[in-house]
Amino acid sequence: MQHSDILSRFGLTSSGAGLTARSPVDGATLATVAETTPSQVSDIVANAARAFEAWRSVPAPRRGELVRLLGEELRAAKEDLGRLVSLEAGKIYQEGLGEVQEMIDICDFAVGLSRQLYGLTIASERPGHSMRETWHPAGPCLVISAFNFPVAVWSWNAALALVCGDPVVWKPSEKTPLTAAACQVIFDRAVARFGDAPANLSQLVQGGREIGEALVAHPGFPIVSATGSTRMGREVAKVVAERFGRSILELGGNNAMIVAPSADLDMALRAILFSAVGTCGQRCTTLRRLIVHRSVKDQLLPRLKAAYASVPIGSPLESGVLMGPLVDADAFKAMQRALETAKAEGGTVTGGERTLTDRFPDAYYVTPAIVEMPAQTDVVRHETFAPILYVLTYDTLEEAIALQNAVPQGLSSCIFSTDVRETERFLSAAGSDCGIANVNIGPSGAEIGGAFGGEKETGGGRESGSDSWKAYMRRQTATVNYSSALPLAQGIKFEL
Ligand code: NAD
Numbered sequence: 471m472q473h474s475d476i477l478s479r480f481g482l483t484s485s486g487a488g489l490t491a492r493s494p495v496d497g498a499t500l501a502t503v504a505e506t507t508p509s510q511v512s513d514i515v516a517n518a519a520r521a522f523e524a525w526r527s528v529p530a531p532r533r534g535e536l537v538r539l540l541g542e543e544l545r546a547a548k549e550d551l552g553r554l555v556s557l558e559a560g561k562i563y564q565e566g567l568g569e570v571q572e573m574i575d576i577c578d579f580a581v582g583l584s585r586q587l588y589g590l591t592i593a594s595e596r597p598g599h600s601m602r603e604t605w606h607p608a609g610p611c612l613v614i615s616a617f618n619f620p621v622a623v624w625s626w627n628a629a630l631a632l633v634c635g636d637p638v639v640w641k642p643s644e645k646t647p648l649t650a651a652a653c654q655v656i657f658d659r660a661v662a663r664f665g666d667a668p669a670n671l672s673q674l675v676q677g678g679r680e681i682g683e684a685l686v687a688h689p690g691f692p693i694v695s696a697t698g699s700t701r702m703g704r705e706v707a708k709v710v711a712e713r714f715g716r717s718i719l720e721l722g723g724n725n726a727m728i729v730a731p732s733a734d735l736d737m738a739l740r741a742i743l744f745s746a747v748g749t750c751g752q753r754c755t756t757l758r759r760l761i762v763h764r765s766v767k768d769q770l771l772p773r774l775k776a777a778y779a780s781v782p783i784g785s786p787l788e789s790g791v792l793m794g795p796l797v798d799a800d801a802f803k804a805m806q807r808a809l810e811t812a813k814a815e816g817g818t819v820t821g822g823e824r825t826l827t828d829r830f831p832d833a834y835y836v837t838p839a840i841v842e843m844p845a846q847t848d849v850v851r852h853e854t855f856a857p858i859l860y861v862l863t864y865d866t867l868e869e870a871i872a873l874q875n876a877v878p879q880g881l882s883s884c885i886f887s888t889d890v891r892e893t894e895r896f897l898s899a900a901g902s903d904c905g906i907a908n909v910n911i912g913p914s915g916a917e918i919g920g921a922f923g924g925e926k927e928t929g930g931g932r933e934s935g936s937d938s939w940k941a942y943m944r945r946q947t948a949t950v951n952y953s954s955a956l957p958l959a960q961g962i963k964f965e966l
């Protein structure tokens with residue numbers, strides 16, 4: 471299929487000027503997309519405020535109906551959107567489809583949730599009084615997203631925010647404007663079927679950091695959900711805190727796997743491969759550190775190197791390929807810098823070279839790298855968004871857990887072990903310090919049913935399942951006096 475055919479499925483055409491959308495697959499220009507200007511921000515905020523006034527009073531199950539329709543439209547567009555994700559973000563088509571499936575799953579979840587935004591009744595200490603806690607819509611939600619999950623992150627936020635009564639303004643990555651435009655087309659299809667939705671429930675802002683900064687600073691967004699690098703989160707958090715807004719931060723990860731002596735090495739091998747090499751190492755949950763027990767290292771590592779050498783690398787749109795390109799030249803340079811630093815810090819590097827330059831001179835394909843490190847040095851503690859797997863060894867589980875936790879990030883972690891004492895220890899309060907801790911599963915590929923997010927420099931936010939919805943609402947405690955007296959709490963007497 472031609473690139474232009476995929477765009478035409480969503481009625482997308484080139485604007486002639488503005489943001490240039492390039493494909494990491496071959497470096498080709500896909501289209502140009504009109505950029506939002508800072509002068510448009512106040513209108514966008516005013517539109518969102520008007521949409522909020524109407525939407526907050528629509529019963530939540532009816533709001534859920536819009537999200538149900540969005541899920542249906544996503545089902546209908548799954549192949550087209552999956553292909554566009556593959557084309558614009560460079561992940562393999564299977565992962566593009568998986569990303570769209572994740573959007574469908576979160577819509578299903580949010581529809582159920584729309585009938586379960588439960589509050590509490592609370593026992594009052596005063597006679598003739600009742601207390602309750604209610605969750606109300608909070609206001610327009612600003613969503614800032616990264617290039618590597620160009621559509622799923624919007625849906626995690628939008629599906630929940632919409633059933634919670636909040637309109638959404640979305641600033642996607644400047645590297646993936648077309649997938650975002652396609653999502654807006656799909657959303658508009660759902661709105662058309664819904665019938666009486668207020669205008670501007672979801673607005674799209676195209677542009678880079680500058681327009682992102684203008685939006686983040688605006689008090690019209692009580693909630694800012696920002697996904698991207700720790701650098702970005704640090705800036706956004708300050709600005710939002712300054713105006714007492716609420717941030718949901720989903721930032722960088724530096725995820726580890728501990729491979730214990732009792733591990734099923736066949737399973738561990740498969741899990742390492744998918745989580746370290748998948749999406750060309752460009753997932754926030756990518757496996758970056760392998761902490762392997764000294765007694766099994768010599769069994770595991772040669773098999774891992776052999777598997778790495780046989781990973782099919784190529785155009786992510788072709789079947790059979792498991793690893794596509796890096797997103798751009800900057801990502802390639804950052805990878806090479808990290809490998810040089812690792813060598814200087816005592817590492818032994820296997821792989822990591824540029825490849826397929828004959829076929830794709832303007833794209834950045836690499837072989838995945840394994841780096842055996844003598845210790846957890848600075849470069850290992852840093853997230854490099856590329857397929858580099860650092861290998862460290864350990865002797866005791868305490869040491870392994872300490873290594874796993876001794877990085878600034880706290881997103882995802884896992885242990886491969888068949889010893890229940892070890893696995894429970896790993897999951898205990900004295901175990902992994904991450905938001906996600908898995909046993910006999912790699913660190914990536916989370917399901918939407920659980921709360922997703924991490925601690926420390928990962929930002930502390932939670933999105934998606936469990937009770938993450940509460941971050942999109944405001945909590946109100948109400949006390950009702952149905953007696954004819956006016957007793958004060960704590961027994962205080964205050965009478966003339
Ligand atoms: P990035 O930080 O460069 O950009 C992310 C988004 O933030 C973009 O839309 C960008 O325009 C915007 N932005 C940048 N600076 C801003 C500012 N000061 N104010 C407002 N907006 C600003 O990240 P990236 O390179 O697109 O993505 C890779 C990073 O994202 C990695 O660190 C990865 O771990 C992280 N990530 C985290 C999660 C998670 O859920 N924890 C998910 C996906 C990606």
